[in-house]
Structure formats: structure tokens, C-alpha cells
Amino acid sequence: MLAVTADDHRSAAPAVPDGPVAVLANPTAGRGRHRGLLPRLLDRLGSAGRPVRLLEARSAEEAEAVCHEAVTEGIGALVSVGGDGTVHRALQAVAGTTVPFGPVPAGTGNDFALDTGFPADPLAAADVIAAALLEGRTSPVDLGRMTGADGTVRWYGAVLAAGFDAIVNERANRMRWPRGPRRYDLAILVELARLRPRRYTLRLDGVSHELDAVLVAVGNGACYGGRMRICPAADLTDGLLDVVVGGRFDRRTLLRVKPRIYAGTHVEHPLVRSFRARTVELSAEGITTYADGERALDLPVTITAVPGAVHLLR
Structure with a gap:
């Protein structure tokens, strides 16, 4: 994992690191209405030609911990499948690093994903993320640090x-x-x-x-x-x-x-x-x-x- 300083943020986007794609999925997001999509979402993400690793967590705290662990271990990207709460946990691990992030909107509230231009349809969002991975393309956006x-x-x-x-x-x-x-x-x-x-x-x-x-x-x-x-x-x-x-x-x-x-x-x-x-x-x-x-x-x-x-x- 490489840290990014404030002076680096507006320079050219860093290359997408090598390594597997780690996926944090919340099966209860959106009251479970997208639960059955997860295998298809993982297949779509795998079309970028990288191994896809599903992170296991039984609580929000565990979710955050496994994301930090995955980033420390050198993943190539982190993807969240869920709503804004799932995004929030993932952001704690990738903020200020060169590890790119992709939110798949599958929750009740998907404000961050939609405000940053991802499709509302989870499968379409996974396709956007896979294409960006394949092409090594990322786009920087701001975060609030409290x-x-x-x-x-x-x-x-x-x-x-x-x-x-x-x-x-x-x-x-x-x-x-x-x-x-x-x-x-x-x-x-x-x-x-x-x-x-x-x-x-x-x-x-x-x-x-x-x-x-x-x-x-x-x-x-x-x-x-x-x-x-x-x-x-x-x-x-x-x-x-x-x-x-x-x-x-x-x-x-x-x-x-x-x-x-x-x-x-x-x-x-x-x-x-x-x-x-x-x-x-x-x-x-x-x-x-x-x-x-x-x-x-x-x-x-x-x-x-x-x-x-x-x-x-x-």
C-alpha cells in the first residue's frame, strides 16, 4: 500500500496496482433484494482478468477490519456491494491510498455511488468497474476527513x-x-x-x-x-x-x-x-x-x- 499526500491528489491518477480484487458485500443491504445477484456480480468483476476475493465479515466492525487487512496485504482494488453504509466501511481502508475503489449500489441508500456517476443498476455498475480495471483507469474524488x-x-x-x-x-x-x-x-x-x-x-x-x-x-x-x-x-x-x-x-x-x-x-x-x-x-x-x-x-x-x-x- 502506498500513501498519497495532499500535494499528490490533483496529479495524474496512479496506475491501478497489481493484485486481486477484494469485494466487501452486505447481503442484508436494501433489505436483501439484491442478495441473489452476488454470484453474477462477482463474475462481471472477474471479467477484468484478475482474481476476485470475497471478504467475510459478520458485523460492520469486522467489515471495516477485513478491508484494512486486505489493503495492507496488497490488493489491487476494493469493491463494495451494498449501500452507503458498506461504502463507508470500505472508505476507511482505501482513503488516502493508491488502492482504487468501486461502489456497486445495492442498498436502500446509494448516494455516494450515484453522486459519483455509477449506474443505479448493480450489474451495470460492476461492468463499469471491470472495464476501468481492464483499462487501468481511475478518477479521483474528494472525501471528508473528520x-x-x-x-x-x-x-x-x-x-x-x-x-x-x-x-x-x-x-x-x-x-x-x-x-x-x-x-x-x-x-x-x-x-x-x-x-x-x-x-x-x-x-x-x-x-x-x-x-x-x-x-x-x-x-x-x-x-x-x-x-x-x-x-x-x-x-x-x-x-x-x-x-x-x-x-x-x-x-x-x-x-x-x-x-x-x-x-x-x-x-x-x-x-x-x-x-x-x-x-x-x-x-x-x-x-x-x-x-x-x-x-x-x-x-x-x-x-x-x-x-x-x-x-x-x-
Whole structure:
């Protein structure tokens, strides 16, 4: 594995390393609707003429660990089959290295794969990845790197949520009943009843802002939650983070504005403010962030846009 420095990110894409293609597959992604496709996906990836190695993991933590191990052992590429959560685990291993990555969208939310130009159809995405492998072609895109108060570093590809959506996710993850999507729906109802603006401190490239807000998102990409365009102007290749803040919404206003996020028109609301920065320092009391839909770090965190931090097989 070769490390990539910040100065190297905008230079010519590195050659695709020799070695097998490691595949991280989540059979439960998208509620299992693509489970039967996996053998065909592996065949399509194998058409590039390289050995294909399926990584075995029984948990998200194991998935991340086996990806790190595969990169350390010298794989030629890493491919994820699943949604944004599977992408998130894989990115922790390939970010900042020359090991290229290909996301096959097979989850409920496939925001990173679709925002970076991969086909929505899993088989078509596998064909794109195989062709890139065969031709030795990669394309660099940015990632967000977050650093916690204790020095913990995590990477993300799409959006970091640090407001109402993160609070709902945290509530849903603590609940043991009901199971399935209804648990998330119940968590929304509970948190709507408790809705209140929180006081946030934002430092954007060193400039401080004190804000009362209900929604806070730091986007490397535009979408989260299954094509909700929370940061509609975000560009995965501009070396910047887009910060969208929804201010002192009451319940009625939040419920009116929330559907507009799918089209990205919520940013036109007078209570919504948008910013852009290379480095975002974000703090508030009692908030656990969610990145790519996955539980991430407690606030405060520092988020930095890292240009070309991952090389995509496309």
C-alpha cells in the first residue's frame, strides 16, 4: 500500500496496482433484494482478468477490519456491494491510498455511488468497474476527513449529519422495539415532540459563527438518506465542504420544509443558511454525528475536505 499526500491528489491518477480484487458485500443491504445477484456480480468483476476475493465479515466492525487487512496485504482494488453504509466501511481502508475503489449500489441508500456517476443498476455498475480495471483507469474524488476531540479520524464520502436527522438516528439505534422501518418512524415522532433548536459553534476556515439550528449538514456530496439533496450545490471534486444550516424551525415549519430537501429547494427558505469552506470545526452539546448514514463521532469534530482522497474505478 502506498500513501498519497495532499500535494499528490490533483496529479495524474496512479496506475491501478497489481493484485486481486477484494469485494466487501452486505447481503442484508436494501433489505436483501439484491442478495441473489452476488454470484453474477462477482463474475462481471472477474471479467477484468484478475482474481476476485470475497471478504467475510459478520458485523460492520469486522467489515471495516477485513478491508484494512486486505489493503495492507496488497490488493489491487476494493469493491463494495451494498449501500452507503458498506461504502463507508470500505472508505476507511482505501482513503488516502493508491488502492482504487468501486461502489456497486445495492442498498436502500446509494448516494455516494450515484453522486459519483455509477449506474443505479448493480450489474451495470460492476461492468463499469471491470472495464476501468481492464483499462487501468481511475478518477479521483474528494472525501471528508473528520477528527474527534480525542484524535479519532474517520472518513466519509457523502454527508455528515449533525442535527435533527442525526438525533433521530441515535434515538432509533437505542430503541429495541419496534423492529424494521417502523422503529425509525417512531423515533421521528418522539424527536419531533422534543424538537428544539440547539446552539452550534461553527468555525469555517477560522471564521466563527454562533447559530441556533435544528438541521446541520456538512456535505462532501449533495445527497443523503436516499437522494435527499441536503447540500444541493456540493461538488465532490472542488476541494470544499458545503455546510447547510436550518435555523430555528418549529415543528410545523420543519415538516413543511423537509419534503423540499429531495429537490434541494429547502436552501431557498429564509431560515436556511449555506456556507462553503475547506475546514469546518463544529461543536454543540450532546450530539452524535452520522456520516454516510453510519454512527460516527460525538461533537466537537473538525472536518476537512481532502481533494482526491479516493480513486474510483470508473
